[in-house]
Amino acid sequence: MGLLTLLPSLSSGQTATVTGIVLDSLNQPIPQVNIRSASGGTTTDDNGFYLLQIKADVENTLVFSHISYQDIIIDGLLLNTNETFEFNLVMKEGPIQVSGVEVTATGIKKFQGITTLAPELVRKIPGANPGVETILKLLPGVSASNELSTQYNVRGGNFDENLVYVNGIEVYRPFLIRSAQQEGFSFVNSNMIQKLEFSAGGFQARYGDKLSSVLDITYKKPVSWGLQAEASLLGGSLTWESRSENKALSALVGLRYRDNGLFVNRQQTQSNYNPSFFDIQSYLSYSLSPTWQLSFLGTFSRNNYRNEPQNRQTNFGTLTDPRALVIFYEGQENNQFNTSFGALQAKVTPDENTEMSFTASLYHTLEEEFSDVIASYELASINTDLGSEDLGEVISSRGAGAQLTRARNQLDALIFRISHRGITRKDNSEIRWGLNYAREDFRDVLRESEFIDSLGFSIRPNEPPVPNDQPETPFEGELLPFDAVRAQNTSATDRLTGFLQWSDRREWKNSEVYYNLGFRTHYWNLTTPGAPPSNEFLFSPRGQFSIKPDWASDVLFNLAVGLYQQPPFYREFRQLDGQLNPEVRAQRAWHFVFSNQYSFSLWDRPFTLNSEAYYKNLSRVNAYTVEDVRIRYRADNDATAYAYGFDFRLNGTFVPGTESWLSVGYLKTEENIQSRGFISRPTDQRLKFGLLFQDYVPSIPNLRLYLNLVYNTGVPGGSPNNEDPYNFQSRLRDYRRADLGISYIFVDADNRADPDQWLHAFKELYCGFELFNMFNNQNSITNTWVRDVETQSQFAVPNFLTPRVLNIKVGMRF
Incomplete structure (x- = not known):
């Protein structure tokens, strides 16, 4: 087993997963949306949910299509082996093409230093x-x-x-x-x-x-x-x-x-x-x-x-x-943390x-x-005698002492939080x-x-x-x-x-x-x-x-x-x-x-x-x-x-x-x-x-x-x-x-x-x-x-x- 084995082998069998929900402009789920790639396809269920396996380590193209909506195309989707990528989308009227969504070996490419x-x-x-x-x-x-x-x-x-x-x-x-x-x-x-x-x-x-x-x-x-x-x-x-x-x-x-x-x-x-x-x-x-x-x-x-x-x-x-x-x-020590x-x-x-x-x-x-x-x-x-059977054993004392350590520590902590978070998007702004x-x-x-x-x-x-x-x-x-x-x-x-x-x-x-x-x-x-x-x-x-x-x-x-x-x-x-x-x-x-x-x-x-x-x-x-x-x-x-x-x-x-x-x-x-x-x-x-x-x-x-x-x-x-x-x-x-x-x-x-x-x-x-x-x-x-x-x-x-x-x-x- 070579640590730098770079021979091509069964990588074609490696897969990744794309999952998510498809909604319409009213934020309602769309059933029976067809999702296809070069390696297979699937459809959304009654709740708009889908799960699709694609080839890993190669670029993929996904096509989302429905008889009542315009197609959505994702180009250049590149995932790692066994990686799961969540992609939720909204289908609207008019031609839409989402291209260049790239996921490299580091995961989703981000600008935030993550x-x-x-x-x-x-x-x-x-x-x-x-x-x-x-x-x-x-x-x-x-x-x-x-x-x-x-x-x-x-x-x-x-x-x-x-x-x-x-x-x-x-x-x-x-x-x-x-x-x-x-x-x-x-x-x-x-x-x-x-x-x-x-x-x-x-x-x-x-x-x-x-x-x-x-x-x-x-x-x-x-x-x-x-x-x-x-x-x-x-x-x-x-x-x-x-x-x-x-x-x-x-x-x-x-x-x-x-x-x-x-x-x-x-x-x-x-x-x-x-x-x-x-x-x-x-x-x-x-x-x-x-x-x-x-x-x-x-x-x-x-x-x-x-x-x-x-x-x-x-x-x-x-x-x-x-x-x-x-x-x-x-x-002895007897500690408990609940x-x-x-x-x-x-x-x-x-x-x-x-x-x-x-x-x-x-x-x-x-x-x-x-x-x-x-x-x-x-x-x-x-x-330190290399020929001795007692190599590494103690031969003379240079000092002796004793240490007593004692602890009786108790802590009770209660932390309560309430929070609100929000996000809104418009065009490229967030x-x-x-x-x-x-x-x-x-x-x-x-x-x-x-x-x-x-x-x-x-x-x-x-x-x-x-x-x-x-x-x-x-x-x-x-x-x-x-x-x-x-x-x-x-x-x-x-x-x-x-x-x-x-x-x-x-x-x-x-x-x-x-x-x-x-x-x-x-x-x-x-x-x-x-x-x-x-x-x-x-x-x-x-x-x-x-x-x-x-x-x-x-x-x-x-x-x-x-x-x-x-x-x-x-x-x-x-x-x-x-x-x-x-x-x-x-x-x-x-x-x-x-x-x-x-x-x-x-x-x-x-x-x-x-x-x-x-x-x-x-x-x-x-x-x-x-x-x-x-x-x-x-x-x-x-x-x-x-x-x-x-x-x-x-x-x-x-x-x-x-x-x-x-x-x-x-x-x-x-x-x-x-x-x-x-x-x-x-x-x-x-x-x-x-x-x-x-x-x-x-x-x-x-x-x-x-x-x-x-x-x-x-x-x-x-x-x-x-x-x-x-x-x-x-x-x-x-x-x-x-x-x-x-x-x-x-x-x-x-x-x-x-x-x-x-x-x-x-x-x-x-x-x-x-x-x-x-x-x-x-x-x-x-x-x-x-x-x-x-x-x-x-x-x-x-x-x-x-x-x-x-x-x-x-x-x-x-």
């Missing part, structure tokens, strides 16, 4: 935590160095700076999670996705008030009955979809279960690990009439995380001074050019973090608007402490200093934790936001010009017991300008400029000691993004090269530290920062019938805290390389290969116990990871079994294996800081991530 990804890729590409985030981490500008986490950084931003929407509704993740192995699932169920769009910066005003990125997910509306099941050594999923006979009611339900024990039990820390991650999601849609539609999106998830660590040995240091950290544990979410949405289409929606949503999370863990550690030298009100109530109890003992002496916190002239005078001071957080917070935030944007498309000197101008407003008011209300009004203008010159080459240039302001969410008010600072204000970032998209043909197949240069100027920055996936803010807006870089992505059908891409990125981001000078931010990733590749054996086309490779240069390793970051600027080792998946496809859309075979009952059936971290690289995400009594120094001991792991999986669809 990347469209095929949902099928999300479901196929292997990953330790499979789903949308696995694909995003392969895009330029997006970085993540923890395979068990669904969190990602975009162009120097942190996890909290990313917007995530599902069906136009903003969604959230649990707040108390501190390690990736506690996360479980992404909110997004990849088996339910119809459309996936992503922007790494410079996005339009219609998206929300965050500093870095936006991920816009649309769940699909089923067109028929179906059942999909997947199972592996990591868990399983079940997705059911159905549609009523009159096509008015559709239902989509997904269940998922996951157990990370396969990964955690292979890490250096040996433990009794008992996780249980479960969620259920449903998306229901009902058409009251051709102009009115109701939908409901509901989710419930439960993460039970129980961990009883036992022991750990980590070898580190240099060839001349090798060392080992040996730890024996007592105690979240529920519900959203009711009504959409109305008063005419063919206008669409409005009204949404009410409620998000509730109950989170508990209870732990008592005693770690007795030894800092030791190791045997106006969008929106208004949103949100109420955020938080009840938070923090009780954390850390005691450090070194050779029988308890290490006191650095401040306040206490006189100590032992052994002459016995020390009788109070026994204090080295680090402690004690707080009980209650807060309520009211937010009123709105946006207005105008888009237009024109011809200028035979070139196609597109521009978008808009602004967002945001007013928020925070109330906390014992403090006066805190509020702020924000105004954020944004604009995009694109031009597609009248050149022989298919080239598009885009410029995006905008002010992005992120009002503080609950955790951004919370200081390192757990107390709330109501004086925190919104962080600001000016985005300047220049991009180029060049589409071309190679080997008679479509390819696209996307290039972007960006610069972000940040002010009123809320500096933070990162501990695995837990962010702790300084909550003082006392820093400035910048980020700039370059991103490149080449994607296309390297192998006929498949989509692959190569991405390269460079990033530099620094911050200046309290005017002390610029230092690297915790997300200063620098170089990024990502590869997503699909292949198959030409002689056995049902044997498929899926490969993703990631290389990131190391980020700053942080400072111990939130000490001065200016004194700790060492970096973690580079992150290198390769995940491989090989599957055999028994049945799929292009290879159905004969009616007399038992496989005929399946629409799809496959089985295979996944090899995670196939080269067994030792990656790390954080450091454990250990004190050496002998030298009074602190050593950064890397916390290694998961090693090579084999997973078996099977999937089927009926």
Whole structure:
């Protein structure tokens, strides 16, 4: 199986799907409209609905015809394999021709700086935590160095700076999670996705008030009955979809279960690990009439995380001074995260050019973090004699100590939102608007402490200093934790936001010009017991300008400029000691993004090269530290920062019938805290390389290969116990990871079994294996800081991530 096999084979059998609704000028569905292409045809049903399979990776022409209406022709429709393209149209009197609707290997060609990804890729590409985030981490500008986490950084931003929407509704993740192995699932169920769009910066005003990125997910509306099941050594999923006979009611339900024990039990820390991650999601849609539609999106998830660590040995240091950290544990962690979410949405289409929606949503999370863990550690030298049977074993101790960590944290959060959105079109112009009100109530109890003992002496916190002239005078001071957080917070935030944007498309000197101008407003008011209300009004203008010159080459240039302001969410008010600072204000970032998209043909197949240069100027920055996936803010807006870089992505059908891409990125981001000078931010990733590749054996086309490779240069390793970051600027080792998946496809859309075979009952059936971290690289995400009594120094001991792991999986669809 060659990774660069470019032999033409069975690509002619690869298909894509076009679906939608055909209406008349009164917005009524038109039945019995004939839709035909070179590969086949279909007709609309009584509700104007149609579904047509066409050839993928080649240009198609669709013709819509009806005896009472004029024909509509779509030229140059180019879709990826297994891609679904929704095209709704209105048939009027008079000849109409819609031409040049082009969908390349990147999806629908857009001018808004949005990347469209095929949902099928999300479901196929292997990953330790499979789903949308696995694909995003392969895009330029997006970085993540923890395979068990669904969190990602975009162009120097942190996890909290990313917007995530599902069906136009903003969604959230649990707040108390501190390690990736506690996360479980992404909110997004990849088996339910119809459309996936992503922007790494410079996005339009219609998206929300965050500093870095936006991920816009649309769940699909089923067109028929179906059942999909997947199972592996990591868990399983079940997705059911159905549609009523009159096509008015559709239902989509997904269940998922996951157990990370396969990964955690292979890490250096040996433990009794008992996780249980479960969620259920449903998306229901009902058409009251051709102009009115109701939908409901509901989710419930439960993460039970129980961990009883036992022991750990980590070898580190240099060839001349090798060392080992040996730890024996007592105690356990017992954490639980229960979240529920519900959203009711009504959409109305008063005419063919206008669409409005009204949404009410409620998000509730109950989170508990209870732990008592005693770690007795030894800092030791190791045997380096290559001829010894005890190579790598501990031979002498250089220091000993103990650490007691205790947590009793509880959080109860309730977020209520109501919103209205609208869009109206006339000719090539488009106006969008929106208004949103949100109420955020938080009840938070923090009780954390850390005691450090070194050779029988308890290490006191650095401040306040206490006189100590032992052994002459016995020390009788109070026994204090080295680090402690004690707080009980209650807060309520009211937010009123709105946006207005105008888009237009024109011809200028035979070139196609597109521009978008808009602004967002945001007013928020925070109330906390014992403090006066805190509020702020924000105004954020944004604009995009694109031009597609009248050149022989298919080239598009885009410029995006905008002010992005992120009002503080609950955790951004919370200081390192757990107390709330109501004086925190919104962080600001000016985005300047220049991009180029060049589409071309190679080997008679479509390819696209996307290039972007960006610069972000940040002010009123809320500096933070990162501990695995837990962010702790300084909550003082006392820093400035910048980020700039370059991103490149080449994607296309390297192998006929498949989509692959190569991405390269460079990033530099620094911050200046309290005017002390610029230092690297915790997300200063620098170089990024990502590869997503699909292949198959030409002689056995049902044997498929899926490969993703990631290389990131190391980020700053942080400072111990939130000490001065200016004194700790060492970096973690580079992150290198390769995940491989090989599957055999028994049945799929292009290879159905004969009616007399038992496989005929399946629409799809496959089985295979996944090899995670196939080269067994030792990656790390954080450091454990250990004190050496002998030298009074602190050593950064890397916390290694998961090693090579084999997973078996099977999937089927009926």
